[in-house]
Amino acid sequence: MRPSSVVAVTDRSSVRPELRGRILALVAIVCAALNLRLVVTSLSPLLTTVGAEFGFAATVVGVFGTLPLIAFAVFGLVTPAIMRRLGPEATAALSMLLAGAGQVLRAFAPDTGTLLLLTGVALTGAALGNVVLPPLIKQYFPDRLAALSTVQMVAIHIGALFPPLVAVPLAEVAGWRVALGSWSLLALAAAVLWTFQWAGSGSGSAAPRAPAPSGGAALARPIWRVGMAWRMALLFGMVTWNVFTLFTWLPALLTDAGHSAAMAGSMVSLMVGTSLLFGLVAPTVTLRAANTFPIVALGLGGYAVGYLGVALAPQFVPVWALFLGLGTSLFVVTMTMINARSATSQGAAALSGFVQGAGSGIALGGPLLFGLLGELTGGWTASYALIAGGSLLVAFAVAYVERTPWTIEAAAQGHLPGRRAGELLHD
Structure with missing residues (x-):
């Protein structure tokens, strides 16, 4: 089944909300999406400064890099159950409230343990x-999946x-606590928007509430018994492995190479900005692709070139940041696959929870092992070769196997659209 046909099988007349509900949902989606990575990237450039004050070493930096993956693994798996109980809008409001509260409170943390705990809340x-x-x-935009996936990823x-980009300069002016806590306002604003959306969805003033997405009701088999779900989780895990390894360690790699902390932070922003440019077209290309392997292989090649460049010629780091940004844009591709490879909101919820939960669990080792291996060997060569290089090889193999788009509903039923029996790997 071509990805474009997924939209066609959706009953648009039964799920298309009224215009006002869609506008508020659009604004709420954008505000929530803005918060999904800044919880991490607002802290990582400041870890050297905070570590100097609190007295923690490289291993603790690796723990901070692993925390997001622990949270994504645990709550990726349990969020579908929370959505069934609260509804999707209320779950979104709760998510932003926790993100905002955790961010503002961690700015007042007196020690490393408290900072870890409150970062975990966020x-x-x-x-x-x-x-x-x-x-x-x-649920709200079944007829605009490519456009809204692009909006979310942007x-x-x-x-x-x-x-x-601004964390280190702001910390130099106002202190690291202000630089860290000021971002909480955005999450709290998103919480307010989703609270309004939640209230409106039950009053008739906006979209009539669709049934809460189920963790598995739309599937013929439990999702953990579907080989396609595991392959997508492994691909997502390898991509996420590298995204969070770079978020955590790229500033340290560059400062070790002689660059300033401000320069290192700006290179993280350049990497993300490059990923944003590729992300503008990635959802549309991914949704239309009859074979997603070339898309993934291109991103993995960007990672490989970027890692080699940072390791061998760090003086040209702006060039390597561009290649790393190409690799990081694979996160957009894998997230788009969740909607592209599901025919219903229930299927999307099940696949989203499983892929992000299991995939994040797989990715747990990336930031921690990268730093631990560097500390044990006294350099970064083994980390580059084993932790980065190994994950890219695994992602390359999985992307080749899972190259033909089809839906999780079809996979759970044992249908084989576009596949030969030998390619199933026990679906």
Whole structure:
């Protein structure tokens, strides 16, 4: 089944909300998406400064890099159940409230343990938001999946781009606590918007509430028994492995190479900005592709060139940041696949929760092992070769196997659109 046919099988007349509900939903989706990465990227450029004050070393930096993946793994798997109980709009409101509260409170943390705990609270909100937004897009905009996937990913990238660009300069002027806590206002604003959307969806003034997406009601088999879901989770995991390794360690890699902290932060922003440019076209290309392998292979090639460049010629880091941005845009591709490879909002919720939950669990080792191996060997060569290079090889193999688009509903039923029996890997 071609991805474009997924939209065609959706009953648009039964799910298309009224215009006012769609406008508020659009604004709420954008505001929520802006928060999904800034919880991470607003902290990573400041870890050297905070570490100097609190007295923690490289291993603790790796723990901070692993925290997002722990949150995304745990709440990726449980968010569908929360959505069934609260409804998707209320879940989105809760996610933004947690993100905002965690961010403002961690700015007052007196020690490393408290900072870790409150960062975990903020990341819990971001993890809930990661899972709930794709099915909300499918619920409110089933006829505009490519456009809204692009809007969501642009917002995520903007939210990831600006914090590292301004974090160090703002900390130098106002202190790291102000630089860290000021971003909470955006999450709290998103919480208010989703609260209004939640109230409106039950009053008839906006969209009539669609049934809460189910974690598995739309599937013929439990999602954990579907091979396609595991392959997508592994691909998402390898992409996320590298995204968060770079968010966590690229500033340290560059400062070790002799660049200033401000320069290192700006290179994270350049990487994210480049990913944003590719992300503008990635959803449309992914939705239309009859074979997604060339798209993924291009991004993996960008990662490989970028890592090699940073390792061997760090003086040309702006060039390598561009290639790393090409690789990071694979996050857009894998997120788009969640909606492209589901025919219903229930299927999207099930696939979103499983792929992000299991995939983030797979990715847990990336930031932590990258730093730990560097500390044990006294350099970054082994980290580049084993942690970065190994993950790229795994992603390359999985992307080739899972190259033909089809839906999770069809996979759960055992249908084989566009596939030969030998390519199933026990679906």
